[in-house]
Amino acid sequence: EADFRALEERVADEILHSPEPAVIALGGGAPASRTTRRHLVDRAVTALVDVDVDEAWERVRGSERPLALDEASFRALYEQRRALYDDVEEWVARDVEDIVLAAGGVHVRTAALEKELGEILLAEGAALVFDENVAALHGPAAGAALGERLVSTHRLPPGEEAKTVATLERLLRDLRIGRMGTIVALGGGCTTDVAGFAASVYLRGVDWIAVPTTLVGQVDAAIGGKTAVNLPEGKNLVGAFHWPARTVIDQAVLATLPEAERRAGMAEVVKTGLLAGEALWDLPDAELVRRCAAYKTAVCLRDPCETGERAILNLGHTFAHALEAGSDHAVPHGEAVALGLLAALRLSGLGEQERLVQELLEPRPVRADRERAWLALQRDKKAAGGTPRLVLLEAFGKPRIGVELPAHTVRRELDRLIEG
Ligand code: NAD
Numbered sequence: 193e194a195d196f197r198a199l200e201e202r203v204a205d206e207i208l209h210s211p212e213p214a215v216i217a218l219g220g221g222a223p224a225s226r227t228t229r230r231h232l233v234d235r236a237v238t239a240l241v242d243v244d245v246d247e248a249w250e251r252v253r254g255s256e257r258p259l260a261l262d263e264a265s266f267r268a269l270y271e272q273r274r275a276l277y278d279d280v281e282e283w284v285a286r287d288v289e290d291i292v293l294a295a296g297g298v299h300v301r302t303a304a305l306e307k308e309l310g311e312i313l314l315a316e317g318a319a320l321v322f323d324e325n326v327a328a329l330h331g332p333a334a335g336a337a338l339g340e341r342l343v344s345t346h347r348l349p350p351g352e353e354a355k356t357v358a359t360l361e362r363l364l365r366d367l368r369i370g371r372m373g374t375i376v377a378l379g380g381g382c383t384t385d386v387a388g389f390a391a392s393v394y395l396r397g398v399d400w401i402a403v404p405t406t407l408v409g410q411v412d413a414a415i416g417g418k419t420a421v422n423l424p425e426g427k428n429l430v431g432a433f434h435w436p437a438r439t440v441i442d443q444a445v446l447a448t449l450p451e452a453e454r455r456a457g458m459a460e461v462v463k464t465g466l467l468a469g470e471a472l473w474d475l476p477d478a479e480l481v482r483r484c485a486a487y488k489t490a491v492c493l494r495d496p497c498e499t500g501e502r503a504i505l506n507l508g509h510t511f512a513h514a515l516e517a518g519s520d521h522a523v524p525h526g527e528a529v530a531l532g533l534l535a536a537l538r539l540s541g542l543g544e545q546e547r548l549v550q551e552l553l554e555p556r557p558v559r560a561d562r563e564r565a566w567l568a569l570q571r572d573k574k575a576a577g578g579t580p581r582l583v584l585l586e587a588f589g590k591p592r593i594g595v596e597l598p599a600h601t602v603r604r605e606l607d608r609l610i611e612g
Contacts, residue, residue: 407457456526469589518565
């Protein structure tokens with residue numbers, strides 16, 4: 193065993209010092225080496241794949257593994273190693289979703305605001321950014337978690353008003369952190385979008401931590417590194433890909449969320465479930481958030497800059513953006529997405545899922561200017577030469593991107609979403 197451990201330590205050391213990024217699956221005995229433990233703390237993001245002792249024993253009993261020949265010593269060894277793992281583990285993973293979340297730097301757990309935000313190592317101080325509503329509700333908890341690391345706080349107006357160039361400029365001019373400082377964005381998608389964008393350009397880029405407080409933020413906006421502000425010409429026209437150093441998701445903060453905001457988030461949950469091919473919307477709240485967050489993290493890790501697969505996340509959104517534009521943004525985003533999903537499912541010929549969206553989200557046709565909505569749809573960022581490129585489903589859980597359909601077919605579906 194001693195020879196094996198020495199070899200294991202050498203190989204781990206070599207890989208942990210390689211400049212190439214790597215995923216290393218270490219055996220349970222590797223962290224017994226003090227050197228390996230030190231390198232793991234300094235040079236790796238470490239996730240413990242947690243298996244309780246009874247299950248671990250069930251898996252190895254009867255095998256010829258030298259350290260699993262008798263149960264009592266196996267259990268003693270388990271306890272002894274457990275204490276060593278506590279020194280190095282940053283994440284505890286119980287399934288594949290947990291591993292994906294760890295890879296994306298996403299913490300999901302109740303009380304994460306206090307625990308994870310409180311324990312994240314920051315090189316220098318933090319600037320806390322929130323909107324007025326969130327400042328009153330959850331600002332004190334975030335401030336307490338950051339403690340002495342908190343350098344300054346910055347208040348934004350709630351909603352899309354936060355995503356103007358004027359608000360961005362005010363924020364940038366108020367920031368006092370240095371290049372090793374961190375921006376902590378506590379709030380909904382509007383706050384994380386603008387604070388994340390500020391982080392991407394301030395001093396040519398500083399780290400940021402997203403702490404989403406809406407369902408939209410927790411299952412979507414705070415994950416994957418897309419950040420942006422709006423221009424009078426359109427939404428999200430100025431932005432950057434800037435992956436947050438960490439995303440800290442505490443499902444407990446959703447308790448204060450108004451019902452309308454929750455419904456907006458459910459539209460994204462249903463979208464995720466349709467893409468994943470699983471009734472994620474039926475899960476209890478905490479699990480629903482974890483599973484949706486993991487799904488988006490996986491897609492974005494595979495395609496961080498949206499050169500391909502990531503476009504599936506736009507399911508229903510081409511129609512939604514058109515309805516928003518055609519109503520001067522009077523139609524709330526969540527309602528627009530619900531209608532957009534309906535149109536996408538109709539065009540996909542998936543009647544069962546269409547009925548499901550009707551039941552879950554109860555979308556009703558909205559008031560909007562048909563011509564302006566149609567123009568906006570043709571001008572959508574994903575359109576090619578005026579022909580809209582749609583994301584549709586070949587089947588439940590089987591998205592297809594870049595689908596081009598005759599203009600009159602798409603127009604007919606858009607018209608069905610508009611009242612009158
Ligand atoms: P939001 O940030 O405006 O928040 C909605 C409202 O809820 C605000 O009034 C806010 O003050 C309040 N609020 C937030 N947390 C609360 C809480 N815990 N309790 C009580 N009130 C709370 O809106 P949103 O729906 O979270 O985000 C929408 C924005 O996100 C849009 O601008 C959209 O473009 C963007 N977005 C970005 C991405 C991305 O990948 N970057 C993805 C989806 C959406």
